[in-house]
Amino acid sequence: MANNGIQQANMGSTPTLVSVTENSALLELKGVTDPSESTDTVIRPFDPAAHDLDANFRLTKYSDFLKTNTWKLPRESVDKLTQGLQRYIPSSMDPNNPCTESPVGVNATVTEVRCDDLIFWLVQATETFYASVDDPYIQGKISCADLLGNLYSLGITGIDSILILMNIASSLSEKERDVVVPFIFRGFQDAAVDAGTTVKGGDLNLNPWLSIGGVATAFCSMSGVVDPGNAVQGDVLVLTKPLGTAIAITLYQWLHDPEKWNRLKSIIPEDDAKKAYNRAVDSMMRLNKTAAMLMHKYNAHGATSVGRYGLLGSAQDLAKRQKGNVSFVIHNLPVIAKLAAVSRVMQNQWRLTQGYSPEISGGLLICLPREQAAAYLKEIDKQESYQAWIIGMVDKGERTARIIDKPRIIEVPAKEKEGELW
């Protein structure tokens, strides 16, 4: 197979995506025989025509229903419908813990297992996502990273098992399916390998909608888990990824729609929209693994991953889990450059600065002892070359969270990376 203009991707722990010439049209997907070595070369950007698909083929079309906002039940409905479900509280949990809603974590479940006289925990998370980007390989990576965020937010760094759960849109032709699905699997698998595990299996179904999700399981000692409920007054709130991913991916889709783009181009230059998209993709693919590891070193008092309910929703979830009489106050919002302005112009569409804009594979929101925060920020930057930010503090209160009226926007520019991601 030809190798025009393709540099070998180093697919080690921090994959470097290759840069490609405009006309490179070959795909190589090599099977991996040893999970610790991935020598795949995956051509970016994904070009449907290069795989003999229609040039207008777009993966995100199979998530068009997202616009109608009908794919997720409102939180209250979920609570109402699931109230019949017994929530199991392992005996190893503090019986005085007022937080009986979920024994550990905001989006994870815990099961006690015994091994001789020792108690271990099976911590599991399951979540389903829809196509945010048109590149199936990248989408696979994003979905896996997003799923794992639920365990990383507990300070869990060793993932033992991942199962992939995929709904394949029945409106995909067989040819389209045969192209995109293996790419999605490969992206999902590569993220799993980065996380130190592999995809063991899963379930694959046809469905009107395309979705990619999974179940992640960690077998760990109790000390491997950072209880999310130990924030104390005086702690600070740290966020490890910038906000704005939903806006960035939507703008990117509008780039392809002349009518929509006309409306927007006075607000954000095309080039800035593209940069924001690149930044968002890079951020969404990134694992929260290092962030989780450092939670132990810097004595984190709890964390959650920021997700589809936005920064505010995630902060509120975490606040509800606190054992102490605390509340969270957010003052600063690190936002992918230029997107805060877009959100302001769009008014009620995103409400980013009020904390409602959904995040896809968001960062960790962590409660850290004040005196540890600077060292945490310094070390995450040193290890990963990514910045984190102190965005607020823990005050006395009734387990609520709020963003101040006029939060300070920290504009987070695109990282300079070799190659374009799209």
Add this chain to the structure above:
Amino acid sequence: MANNGIQQANMGSTPTLVSVTENSALLELKGVTDPSESTDTVIRPFDPAAHDLDANFRLTKYSDFLKTNTWKLPRESVDKLTQGLQRYIPSSMDPNNPCTESPVGVNATVTEVRCDDLIFWLVQATETFYASVDDPYIQGKISCADLLGNLYSLGITGIDSILILMNIASSLSEKERDVVVPFIFRGFQDAAVDAGTTVKGGDLNLNPWLSIGGVATAFCSMSGVVDPGNAVQGDVLVLTKPLGTAIAITLYQWLHDPEKWNRLKSIIPEDDAKKAYNRAVDSMMRLNKTAAMLMHKYNAHGATSVGRYGLLGSAQDLAKRQKGNVSFVIHNLPVIAKLAAVSRVMQNQWRLTQGYSPEISGGLLICLPREQAAAYLKEIDKQESYQAWIIGMVDKGERTARIIDKPRIIEVPAKEKEGELW
């Protein structure tokens, strides 16, 4: 709340469903505080009007797409699409095991975890099902039992964790959703409790289609698992549930469709169709737990659960996993009474006697040493009051399975049970 005509259900390990008068219209769903005691009274049969729904509301309508057979990819497609997925083989497996397709089990995955110097296995299964019956509570039980069959087929009797994965049909009105979904959860949960665990959590999404599934996890020692690949020539094949569930539930749906029923009523009297349906529901709700437990006592050489690919497909899956040069030959087919005749008349619709008719929450197909089989049959009858059958044998061969041209049909009558299930 009134209690007209309702006998308290004993919801212990073998739930007895209550009998109801025609006009009883009350529902009581009490929350369970202690998973070991379930004191719910659930009214059977499910009457939509009793919950202020339209009298014609039918859960199975949300699985109408089943008729078009478009909800599952063909096996070959799944294999083709997933070939990029690395299958992980734990080092504790026999390196000379020729069966590297899946380390353990036909539909389960295994992950090694270490605890001190001991090796344990996380065995997991995930599957999704569509509504086979109109009673949401029963459907919940069936889906959970079906899921667990994947672990029971490995002789695993201790289930540690279940997560529920549910797609709620977006075409359900909010009112319909608020009625049926809690019932589905309750049924699913009650099955989990019977299995010795509870539903820890899960994922709930809106979707055009209704589906109920989950992920079951068992943490076990290697000795707790019966390797599916140890059949030897001379073993016999035992089946623990009768066949015909897909036919039974379809006939039941046709009972409500005058046009379809006209075509069929010369082949099977309405009363027989109802009895077959009752038998099928009872069978589908039944856990394969005792069957699994006895696999250890009687030195089973491997097993699989019979499912959507029918007896033949399941037998072939199991045959492919054998380490030895063996093949399976099936001579006898225990079939819910009268359904073999229906299948013959319908010719290519079901092909039950050729082994193609899908089974929902089917029994275990077990390879047993010849000298152990009779004792196995005797004990499962003694413990559960259910019959099992020797249906064939293990011969020399190339890891294939077949049903002889004219298998002997064993007509399995409805069990006499208090009350009607529908």
